[in-house]
Amino acid sequence: MPTVLEVTDITADTCCAPLVREPLSADEAEQLATTMKALADPARLRLLSIVAASEGSEACVCDLIEPVGLSQPTVSHHLKVLTTAGFLERSKRGTWAYYKLVPGALDRVSQLLAP
Numbered sequence: 001m002p003t004v005l006e007v008t009d010i011t012a013d014t015c016c017a018p019l020v021r022e023p024l025s026a027d028e029a030e031q032l033a034t035t036m037k038a039l040a041d042p043a044r045l046r047l048l049s050i051v052a053a054s055e056g057s058e059a060c061v062c063d064l065i066e067p068v069g070l071s072q073p074t075v076s077h078h079l080k081v082l083t084t085a086g087f088l089e090r091s092k093r094g095t096w097a098y099y100k101l102v103p104g105a106l107d108r109v110s111q112l113l114a115p
Helices: 026-039 042-053 072-084 105-113
Strands: 058-060 088-093 096-101
Touching (some): 042 058
16 A cells, blocks of 8 residues: 655745855856866866966967877967966967966856855
């Protein structure tokens, strides 16, 4: 014989905890998703790490190709994605491009998710 369960009326006031801070808006969530997609690649994370670990948080593209073991066009593509996402700034010196970590760029990502 099946057991009959008693259903209790639960209202939103009794089961839902109030928000303690403002959640992401739809626009903020879209922007954060784009930013996180830029970081969601092992080669990009390595490139960002190498630039961040370089003197002055800046590196020439010529110094970034060998450590990640990718072709120059592929490295340039990844650097463009990181620049578009706001993690790196690009400057041209002669024939070489230099990439510099944008101050606070990584902090902004963590602050959006931190309690």
